[in-house]
Amino acid sequence: MQGQVTQPPLKVYHADSFDDRLSFITKNKSYQYAEIEECDVIIHHQIVHKPRHTLKLIKVLNEKYESSQKKILIFIIHDFEYQYPMFNNIILLRTSVRASGIQPNEIVMPYIWETLRKPLPQIGSSALPKVGFCGLFSKHRKKLIRVFKESSKMHCDFILRSKFWGGAPNNKEIVSDFYKNMMDNQYILSNRGAGNYSMRFYQVLASKRIPVLVNTDMILPFADKINWTDFIIFEKDEKKCIEKVDEVHKSGKYQSMQEKCNYIFNHYFLEEVCFDHIVVQLREKSMLDVQEATSSTNRFFWWKVKKFLYKFSSN
Template identity: 30%
Template sequence: MIKLLVAGEVYPKRQHIFPLLKPFEKSGAFTDAQRMSLYNISENDVHFVEVMQDADFVLLPMSWNFYRSENKMATAKQILAQANTANKKVLSFMVGDFGIDIPDFENVIVFRHSGNRAWLPETHVGMPAFVEDPMQKIFKTEGYFNRAHNQTPVVGFCGQANASMLNAAKELLHTAARNVRSKLGMSRGQAQQLLSTSYLRAAILRTLEKTSIVTTNFIYRKQYRAGATTPEMRAKTTREFYENMRDSDYVVCVRGAGNFSVRFYETLAMGRIPVFVNTDCLLPLAETIPWKKQVVWVDYKDRNRVGEKVAAFHESLSAQQFEDLLAENRALWKEKLTLGGFFQSVLSSESNRK
């Protein structure tokens, strides 16, 4: 059981509440069975204490973005100082596609989805995008769909991709301007890679379509969620999205505006193999999960060889190894990349270091 001290006020801004608190910030009608089903964590897994010395960790309840935008950084720093005096590590996090600049605190872990690993201190830790179980939500089952190991791998993708050079130029100018504002101290946001992510995604897909060593299963959308505006349309396009994954062996996962991919975690949840284009991403549990074994790892410099990478990975697997990997990825998501699974894994690891 993890013992946590929530240090400070929890404000009614759910987006900014520390993820591990959210399962416990529910109405009285929310049962522990529902908590387990939705978040994979139980009230028996976490004990909230009142005294700092009794805690395994001190939890900063709101995001760094919140403390910065609400001019409450002094409050956060005071909590950190108290924890440091008590020799307690503090858990904190950032929200959004882009990080914000904060001081480098030695006794603080900063969980975040996005960021460039090479640019960040080791205290900044990758956090999954927590997604609802698509097998339960869409397909009404606890299992996953197995696939046979065919000679030619099927690579799927359903979403937006824009090969327009004009759009790419606009993205680059926008990012460059944001980086200048960041460097001059005119923005709280951190500088980002100078990269057109929509063009990168389109280029990856185009490279795969040109090769004969993989079979592509792509659905192109001109708008996010195909422009769905009603619950019925959103349900239809969401089902099509996951059916595309179901009918593929591998799924292209390229960063979006932020340097991370939600699709990466959705793919694992479906028991499929991500084709992960690494743009110096901040992956969760990088010290314990052998990511290069679980996914087709394509470094950004090798993006033009993505077809070769997929084909070589697929050829290296026997039929049984391929089927085992699908099962492993589904289990990996459930056990370590759901909200409860992730925090119990990472905090158990941190506790063992003490």
């Protein structure tokens, strides 16, 4: 299997079977189930999808397992990108987080689901860069789309939707449009959506295409291992993205960059290897070392975050 790492397994306790999405953990060589007395870490068995429930869950799990003297991993996959109160023995794996606000107990969680297992055929040479996008025309994408559409240096192929997945995520025609758009283009605009991350980013990598996105105070996963800017377009603003695509295309590097995108996906983000790399990160950062289970934040901060989460969930 590509991307497998050699390391001792992590002894994991979970109170119930993992939900469908978290079941990928058991496919990794680093996973070994253990009872709570013998485990290295506790993993909450369900992914957290609702911002409003996250704060309460963090408190409940901290209190429930405080006497175990074990670290607790919580996987959070929703759009809230701001800070939570920090407990020493809680580790949060979050898809959406700001680089300027990430805390010592947090790791960026890649969105590894709903991707192609087999990459699309590589696209050969073209006079102009072929730039695609098929998806929701949302506020964080509008400027990037407009700048590319107005450039005479780009061949743009954009399908703009007014709703997420066109309002029908299981519609075969809409899904077909999405992948045909990637099939036809070398570069795919992959800016963030409502959260400070992009599901599309990983779908593009898996498909052997080059993501193009503005750095909106992001941290890309495994950034200490992956030199992302060698093979994707990840710039500080929209103008820089145009300039970089033009430069890459004229140099001819886009051919090898497509290959590298798929290589990185297979080595880090396949379900069979991703948890292995998460475990490496946890160990290298000494995040599994047990400390006294305390919160680093005061009551006012708790109240502020709770109020913000309620407002965020209502939008």
